[in-house]
Amino acid sequence: MAMDAEARPMIKRFNLSWKGPLNPRLPMMLYVGKHKKSVINLITSGECSRFMVDHIGTQPAVLSTHLAIDTLSPDIIINPGTAGGFIKANASVGDVYLGHPQVCYHDRRINLPGFKEYGIGHYPTYQSDIIAEKMNLKTGVVTSGSSLDYTPHDLEIMSSYDGIVKDMEAASVAWVAQLYNIPFIAIKAITDLIDGNSPTEEEFLKNLRLASEMLCEKTFQLVDYLTTGE
Amino acid sequence: MAMDAEARPMIKRFNLSWKGPLNPRLPMMLYVGKHKKSVINLITSGECSRFMVDHIGTQPAVLSTHLAIDTLSPDIIINPGTAGGFIKANASVGDVYLGHPQVCYHDRRINLPGFKEYGIGHYPTYQSDIIAEKMNLKTGVVTSGSSLDYTPHDLEIMSSYDGIVKDMEAASVAWVAQLYNIPFIAIKAITDLIDGNSPTEEEFLKNLRLASEMLCEKTFQLVDYLTTGE
Numbered sequence: 294m295a296m297d298a299e300a301r302p303m304i305k306r307f308n309l310s311w312k313g314p315l316n317p318r319l320p321m322m323l324y325v326g327k328h329k330k331s332v333i334n335l336i337t338s339g340e341c342s343r344f345m346v347d348h349i350g351t352q353p354a355v356l357s358t359h360l361a362i363d364t365l366s367p368d369i370i371i372n373p374g375t376a377g378g379f380i381k382a383n384a385s386v387g388d389v390y391l392g393h394p395q396v397c398y399h400d401r402r403i404n405l406p407g408f409k410e411y412g413i414g415h416y417p418t419y420q421s422d423i424i425a426e427k428m429n430l431k432t433g434v435v436t437s438g439s440s441l442d443y444t445p446h447d448l449e450i451m452s453s454y455d456g457i458v459k460d461m462e463a464a465s466v467a468w469v470a471q472l473y474n475i476p477f478i479a480i481k482a483i484t485d486l487i488d489g490n491s492p493t494e495e496e497f498l499k500n501l502r503l504a505s506e507m508l509c510e511k512t513f514q515l516v517d518y519l520t521t522g523e
Numbered sequence: 524m525a526m527d528a529e530a531r532p533m534i535k536r537f538n539l540s541w542k543g544p545l546n547p548r549l550p551m552m553l554y555v556g557k558h559k560k561s562v563i564n565l566i567t568s569g570e571c572s573r574f575m576v577d578h579i580g581t582q583p584a585v586l587s588t589h590l591a592i593d594t595l596s597p598d599i600i601i602n603p604g605t606a607g608g609f610i611k612a613n614a615s616v617g618d619v620y621l622g623h624p625q626v627c628y629h630d631r632r633i634n635l636p637g638f639k640e641y642g643i644g645h646y647p648t649y650q651s652d653i654i655a656e657k658m659n660l661k662t663g664v665v666t667s668g669s670s671l672d673y674t675p676h677d678l679e680i681m682s683s684y685d686g687i688v689k690d691m692e693a694a695s696v697a698w699v700a701q702l703y704n705i706p707f708i709a710i711k712a713i714t715d716l717i718d719g720n721s722p723t724e725e726e727f728l729k730n731l732r733l734a735s736e737m738l739c740e741k742t743f744q745l746v747d748y749l750t751t752g753e
Contacts, residue, residue, distance in 0.1 A: 319702055344641035352695050355585040400630060401580060402670035404724045411574035440632035444674050465582050472549055494634045
């Protein structure tokens with residue numbers, strides 16, 4: 294997870310213990326616990342010591358995911374987080390989506406022979422149709438970029454693959470999971486409506502807590518389902 | 524280095540041997556050799572096995588740099604590469620710049636309290652003024668983003684910190700180097716002129732070979748300078 298504020302309800306709900314940095318020289322933090330027969334490792338991207346903010350975004354997410362896999366050898370990678378949604382896709386603040394059938398990047402425009410689709414990425418999600426139906430979750434393509442806002446060009450690219458859940462990490466987590474051939478799930482709670490009237494940053498801050506609570510509840514159910522198959 | 528084509532002249536010039544992947548489960552490749560008393564490790568980001576293209580961009584650069592540091596404990600990190608320049612800053616195709624005094628991101632717009640400057644990054648470069656003077660190199664702020672092209676908004680952000688050398692990796696390499704507190708140098712050869720009349724992708728492909736040769740020669744001189752202090 295990228296932000297400490299997003300992770301807090303989850304740490305409490307799963308009763309996780311803080312284990313310190315995942316690597317002593319790096320800022321990513323590890324929290325560990327159990328749910329039934331499964332070990333739960335929660336990683337946050339940690340704080341930037343220069344600007345004193347959470348390491349949000351696509352680049353830290355690469356490092357977090359690699360460290361998680363290299364250190365912990367997980368069976369599955371879940372990327373829970375908050376995201377923007379679209380009114381035109383019937384999203385409301387607090388909705389929780391399962392990324393399906395893929396996650397993509399909307400801000401890697403590389404118009405060189407062969408590089409266009411590499412830039413978009415098209416990373417598959419694990420059993421997202423089956424899980425979403427069982428859990429009664431909305432589904433959609435999660436689309437990641439390095440900015441909180443978006444440009445008209447970003448929106449054009451998103452619509453080329455029906456991207457309807459906009460975040461800042463999922464595609465990076467998915468890319469690293471795919472390099473290691475580990476199943477990947479993105480679960481995202483909506484904080485703001487991209488095609489609504491309020492500025493993203495205002496809506497995001499206003500709804501972060503509510504969305505994080507919804508995210509926590511649904512992620513708990515997801516982990517329970519993955520652990521027990523029920 | 525991001526692209527195999529950029530690395531080829533360098534592998535030859537330094538007489539490096541291919542050692543296979545830096546990590547057996549990941550695509551990043553390692554080439555090793557010696558220059559006088561220094562060990563030279565050259566890492567390329569490797570090929571994407573799905574789209575059969577080089578892993579260019581800011582996300583793979585994070586993983587390459589982390590693996591390099593974690594595996595090889597380098598004294599200094601150099602990121603050589605090709606880049607776009609600006610006619611308005613007197614750049615010509617084939618010019619080689621030393622990043623100075625910082626490298627930044629131009630496509631991480633995060634308008635949340637405290638996050639704006641974190642998004643830009645402002646990573647310092649090692650002794651770049653001294654080295655550029657000794658080596659008679661042009662200098663400028665290197666500005667990185669995840670796209671080969673740019674938007675009007677990108678240009679606005681670049682000009683806020685006088686970014687005049689546009690690439691797709693330097694800021695990510697610099698970020699990881701900074702996390703580990705390792706000196707960082709960016710050296711970039713110009714393939715295309717951003718404020719010129721030709722499309723970036725055409726110019727890039729036309730000039731990639733020439734620029735890679737220029738880059739190789741200057742990087743060789745840089746390594747020689749760092750090794751001998753002359």
